[in-house]
Amino acid sequence: xxxSIGIGNVVKKYGDLTIIPDLSAYIKNGEFFTLLGPSGCGxxxxxxxxxxxxxxxxxxxxxxxxxxxxxxAQKRNIGMVFQSYAIFPHLTVRQNVEYGLKxxxxxxxxxxxxxxxxxxxxxxxxxxxxxxxxxSGGQQQRVALARAIVIxxxxxxxxxxLSNLDAKLRIEMRSAIRDVQKQVGITTVYVTHDQEEAxxxxxxxxxxxxxxxxxxxxxxxxxxxxxxxxxSTFIGHSNLFxxxxxxxxxxxxxVFSNGYQVSMPNLVDTVTEGQKAVISVRPEEFSLNxxxxxxxxxxxxxxxxxTNYFLRFPDGMVLDNQPSIEYSQDLGHVDRIFxxxxxxxxxxxxxxxxxxxxxxxxxxxxxxxxxxE
Amino acid sequence: MTNKKIRWxxxxxxxxxxxALFAIFLLYPLISLFLSxxxxxxxxxxxxxxxxxxxxxxxYKSALLNSFKLTISVTLVAILLGVPLAYFMSFYKIKxxxxxxxxxxxxxMSPNFIGAYSWIxxxxxxxxxxxxxxxxxxxxxxxxxxxxxLLVFALKLYPFIYMYVSGALKKIDVALSEAAESLGCGGLxxxxxxxxxxxxxxxxxxxxxxxxNCMADFGTPALIGEGYRVMPTLVYSEFVGETGGxxxxxxxxxxxxxxxxxxxxxxxxxxxxxxxxAMSSMRPIQxxxxxxxxxxxxxxxxxxxxxxxxxxxxxxxxxxxxATKMQVFVDGFSLESYRKVFSTAVQxxxxxxxxxxxxxxxIIVLGMLIAYxxxxxxxxxxxxxxxxxxFPYIVPGSVLGITLLIAFNHPPMMLAGSAxxxxxxxxxxxxxxTLRSSSAILxxxxxxxxxxxxxxxxxxxxxxxKVTAKMMLPGVAxxxxxxxITLINELSSxxxxxxxxxxxxxxxxxxxxxxxxYGTAAALxxxxxxxxxxxxxxFFKVSGNKDVTM
Ligand SMILES: Nc1ncnc2c1ncn2[C@@H]1O[C@H](COP(=O)(O)OP(=O)(O)O)[C@@H](O)[C@H]1O
Ligand SMILES: [Mg+2]
Numbered sequence: 001x002x003x004s005i006g007i008g009n010v011v012k013k014y015g016d017l018t019i020i021p022d023l024s025a026y027i028k029n030g031e032f033f034t035l036l037g038p039s040g041c042g043x044x045x046x047x048x049x050x051x052x053x054x055x056x057x058x059x060x061x062x063x064x065x066x067x068x069x070x071x072x073a074q075k076r077n078i079g080m081v082f083q084s085y086a087i088f089p090h091l092t093v094r095q096n097v098e099y100g101l102k103x104x105x106x107x108x109x110x111x112x113x114x115x116x117x118x119x120x121x122x123x124x125x126x127x128x129x130x131x132x133x134x135x136s137g138g139q140q141q142r143v144a145l146a147r148a149i150v151i152x153x154x155x156x157x158x159x160x161x162l163s164n165l166d167a168k169l170r171i172e173m174r175s176a177i178r179d180v181q182k183q184v185g186i187t188t189v190y191v192t193h194d195q196e197e198a199x200x201x202x203x204x205x206x207x208x209x210x211x212x213x214x215x216x217x218x219x220x221x222x223x224x225x226x227x228x229x230x231x232s233t234f235i236g237h238s239n240l241f242x243x244x245x246x247x248x249x250x251x252x253x254x255v256f257s258n259g260y261q262v263s264m265p266n267l268v269d270t271v272t273e274g275q276k277a278v279i280s281v282r283p284e285e286f287s288l289n290x291x292x293x294x295x296x297x298x299x300x301x302x303x304x305x306x307t308n309y310f311l312r313f314p315d316g317m318v319l320d321n322q323p324s325i326e327y328s329q330d331l332g333h334v335d336r337i338f339x340x341x342x343x344x345x346x347x348x349x350x351x352x353x354x355x356x357x358x359x360x361x362x363x364x365x366x367x368x369x370x371x372x373e
Numbered sequence: 374m375t376n377k378k379i380r381w382x383x384x385x386x387x388x389x390x391x392x393a394l395f396a397i398f399l400l401y402p403l404i405s406l407f408l409s410x411x412x413x414x415x416x417x418x419x420x421x422x423x424x425x426x427x428x429x430x431x432x433y434k435s436a437l438l439n440s441f442k443l444t445i446s447v448t449l450v451a452i453l454l455g456v457p458l459a460y461f462m463s464f465y466k467i468k469x470x471x472x473x474x475x476x477x478x479x480x481x482m483s484p485n486f487i488g489a490y491s492w493i494x495x496x497x498x499x500x501x502x503x504x505x506x507x508x509x510x511x512x513x514x515x516x517x518x519x520x521x522x523l524l525v526f527a528l529k530l531y532p533f534i535y536m537y538v539s540g541a542l543k544k545i546d547v548a549l550s551e552a553a554e555s556l557g558c559g560g561l562x563x564x565x566x567x568x569x570x571x572x573x574x575x576x577x578x579x580x581x582x583x584x585x586n587c588m589a590d591f592g593t594p595a596l597i598g599e600g601y602r603v604m605p606t607l608v609y610s611e612f613v614g615e616t617g618g619x620x621x622x623x624x625x626x627x628x629x630x631x632x633x634x635x636x637x638x639x640x641x642x643x644x645x646x647x648x649x650x651a652m653s654s655m656r657p658i659q660x661x662x663x664x665x666x667x668x669x670x671x672x673x674x675x676x677x678x679x680x681x682x683x684x685x686x687x688x689x690x691x692x693x694x695x696a697t698k699m700q701v702f703v704d705g706f707s708l709e710s711y712r713k714v715f716s717t718a719v720q721x722x723x724x725x726x727x728x729x730x731x732x733x734x735x736i737i738v739l740g741m742l743i744a745y746x747x748x749x750x751x752x753x754x755x756x757x758x759x760x761x762x763x764f765p766y767i768v769p770g771s772v773l774g775i776t777l778l779i780a781f782n783h784p785p786m787m788l789a790g791s792a793x794x795x796x797x798x799x800x801x802x803x804x805x806x807t808l809r810s811s812s813a814i815l816x817x818x819x820x821x822x823x824x825x826x827x828x829x830x831x832x833x834x835x836x837x838x839k840v841t842a843k844m845m846l847p848g849v850a851x852x853x854x855x856x857x858i859t860l861i862n863e864l865s866s867x868x869x870x871x872x873x874x875x876x877x878x879x880x881x882x883x884x885x886x887x888x889x890x891y892g893t894a895a896a897l898x899x900x901x902x903x904x905x906x907x908x909x910x911x912f913f914k915v916s917g918n919k920d921v922t923m
Contacts (some may be wrong), residue, residue, distance in 0.1 A: 001519035051551075051555060052554075053554070072554075072559060073551070073554040073559070074553075074554040074555070074556075074557050074558055074559035074563075075554060075557070077557065078555055079555065079556075080551070080552065080555035082548040082551070082552060083548075083655075084546055084548050084655050085548075086546060086548035086549050086551065087552075087650055088549060088552070088553075088567060088570075088571075089571070089650040089651070089721055090570040090648075090650060092569055092574075099553070099558070099566070100556030100558075103556060103557045103558045103562075104557060131650060132650075133650050133651055145532055147552075147556070148555070151556060151557065157555075214565075232536055357515075
């Protein structure tokens with residue numbers, strides 16, 4: 001039976017080094033939950049704490065109501081898919097899948113049925129008598145998945161399972177994993193640093209940075225309504241502008257530093273007149289408009305469906321240290337492509353753009369939650 | 374100089390020359406040995422009598438049986454000692470690990486017969502421990518015979534198992550162990566269902582090495598075997614013939630030994646080919662701290678094993694400094710034994726260094742050339758060379774001695790008694806090992822390097838020397854040091870081939886022990902041991918690691 005996972009104020013330390021200072025999250029029964037963050041932020045560390053391969057220095061991890069802190073890995077009834085697959089090279093595909101069932105002393109005939117079934121589900125039944133050495137990366141991946149799922153674990157844990165595959169296979173396996181997970185209906189914790197993968201595969205995503213969860217939410221919410229500027233720039237691209245809040249009249253407005261105003265009815269009520277803020281605009285949230293913000297094109301990349309322009313705004317309008325300021329021009333409805341050096345005027349879409357506090361830590365948009373259940 | 378079919382380029386010439394060398398020094402002697410076994414000593418007529426005699430007399434059959442009994446027991450005990458050792462050293466943090474590793478390697482590299490000799494010094498009839506216990510009224514069981522040989526061989530050979538299995542354990546990714554745990558399998562069950570199967574192919578290869586080494590060894594049974602007859606001693610005494618032996622009968626028995634070792638070798642090769650799998654580890658196993666009673670027992674086991682392996686070595690060194698009078702030890706210390714060595718046995722020391730150096734140079738050159746042919750110029754001719762080059766694996770040292778003597782004791786190739794035959798035997802003993810390591814190195818060097826040199830106008834021979842050979846050399850050199858160590862300690866073949874003028878150190882030690890002049894034997898053995906240890910230290914420095922799997 002699948003379980004929920006309750007992570008309550010857990011701490012992870014290596015010697016004096018604190019990797020995870022205080023982390024809480026609740027993963028619902030049956031959901032596909034992804035830990036997403038830059039390399040080195042502690043995703044693997046957290047996953048291995050759930051698996052039982054890392055000690056827990058503080059807090060508790062529960063499977064349903066049971067605290068599992070002190071249960072050794074082999075008693076936790078987890079299924080784990082490793083980055084390196086960790087297929088036993090001395091066993092055939094079938095024997096690999098069989099391994100966990102043998103440990104559980106499943107009766108022979110039942111064991112056979114279960115293996116046959118799962119081999120079909122992950123589509124490797126035709127290779128079942130081969131040694132893993134002679135399988136491709138994608139096939140090994142499927143074996144690893146089958147081996148983890150066939151034991152009917154309480155939770156399925158996956159650490160960057162697709163990172164060793166080529167781009168095309170990655171997308172294929174992504175949907176395969178997703179399909180199998182839904183078919184079996186098992187609580188899954190999935191680790192990746194690839195935001196596109198996370199968006200495509202997850203029910204909910206936890207975005208992590210330096211051992212701290214920045215936001216938990218559905219892929220749509222995380223993308224459209226990031227809780228802070230880190231999330232908005234880490235997931236997809238966002239251009240950050242300096243801004244000020246104006247509260248006169250019925251509807252609050254944000255003012256760019258050149259005086260350009262956008263009225264934003266969806267700002268929280270607590271904003272104050274003259275409050276400094278940061279405006280976050282995604283490249284596709286701009287549109288050409290005579291009245292828009294003026295900027296200059298410094299280079300462009302043609303990408304088929306759209307063209308990406310790299311822009312320069314007048315001094316002092318955008319935050320420093322941004323890798324680039326971009327505008328995506330959808331080529332489906334376009335009059336002409338601009339050349340380098342041309343000046344254009346862009347209008348940010350008030351319904352789409354986000355506004356953050358001056359310290360970048362919090363969204364000023366109504367109803368944006370840090371932890372969305 | 375172009376022929377219609379064959380282009381006489383550099384590598385064709387090399388191929389032909391090497392084939393000729395193999396034909397003369399490997400195939401011809403082996404065929405001579407084989408044929409010789411079918412000849413009657415007196416009449417020289419073709420006959421099956423030798424074989425009939427061997428298999429009809431219990432005296433001879435029992436030697437073969439004894440050899441099997443001994444070798445199998447030794448292999449099993451070596452596995453029982455070596456596997457747990459490798460496991461503990463890889464999975465747990467052991468105090469003094471660095472030094473322990475070196476001790477195990479030293480005891481592995483020093484020759485079997487010195488081990489036998491030192492155990493005689495300890496537990497033999499007039500051994501230190503025996504005498505001490507006798508003074509207390511306790512009588513030790515005899516060290517001579519099966520038990521003693523088992524002790525000496527097992528203690529000498531378990532480090533092979535340890536080294537190989539440790540190497541394999543290093544290649545296991547922790548994820549495999551964790552995968553087993555995630556599937557609900559921990560503890561001993563995990564060790565036996567995942568860890569052990571993963572190292573089994575390596576273990577089998579190591580066991581074969583132990584088996585061959587024990588089966589072929591002459592020195593140990595000669596010194597400590599006494600009434601327990603085994604094949605190498607039987608072949609030797611029949612051939613040297615102090616008791617009216619026959620060279621043809623010796624050849625027959627030698628052939629039987631070759632058949633046995635060849636069979637075992639082929640079985641092992643078949644097993645490795647069908648059962649082996651590639652392993653690469655992204656995260657190798659990290660040793661864990663181990664405490665409490667478990668930690669104590671593990672440390673106790675390792676330290677006891679290390680001590681038992683190294684004490685005999687120390688005993689030899691100690692003995693070399695004891696004062697002697699008329700070959701009998703008296704109280705006190707002196708350098709008398711060393712003085713005696715330098716007045717009577719300097720020649721053997723010189724010979725050892727000279728022959729082994731010459732052999733090593735030949736081995737390196739041949740090894741690189743043959744490796745190149747086998748890896749880069751694959752064709753049916755070079756395949757033949759590659760296969761023949763493996764023959765020495767299956768020819769036991771003592772058999773090799775006889776083989777060369779039978780082949781080269783008459784004109785036009787009258788080599789018996791010469792330094793050349795000693796060097797040839799040394800080359801043949803180690804060639805296969807160097808070849809194998811050279812090939813492994815060559816597989817990692819891209820052919821395009823050499824092609825670049827040729828494209829820039831170098832000739833094939835010069836581009837090989839200037840580019841490929843140069844890149845191979847560091848790896849080959851560290852392998853050569855290991856070969857050097859085994860060669861200076863070689864006894865089994867040399868003892869058949871030496872004459873007064875071509876004695877090597879190990880032969881001299883053997884002679885001295887047989888003559889019961891233990892002081893000089895110990896002094897010589899100490900010099901040999903020190904050379905071995907120094908060479909090992911150089912090897913560690915050159916290769917940058919302690920991987921001495923050969
Ligand atoms: N065994 C360890 N000892 C010390 N530090 C570690 C250990 N394992 C991981 N770390 C550190 O913990 C941090 C998080 O690592 P990890 O969880 O692997 O990151 P990722 O998010 O890329 O999976 C990194 O800074 C890493 O260096
Ligand atoms: Mg990671």
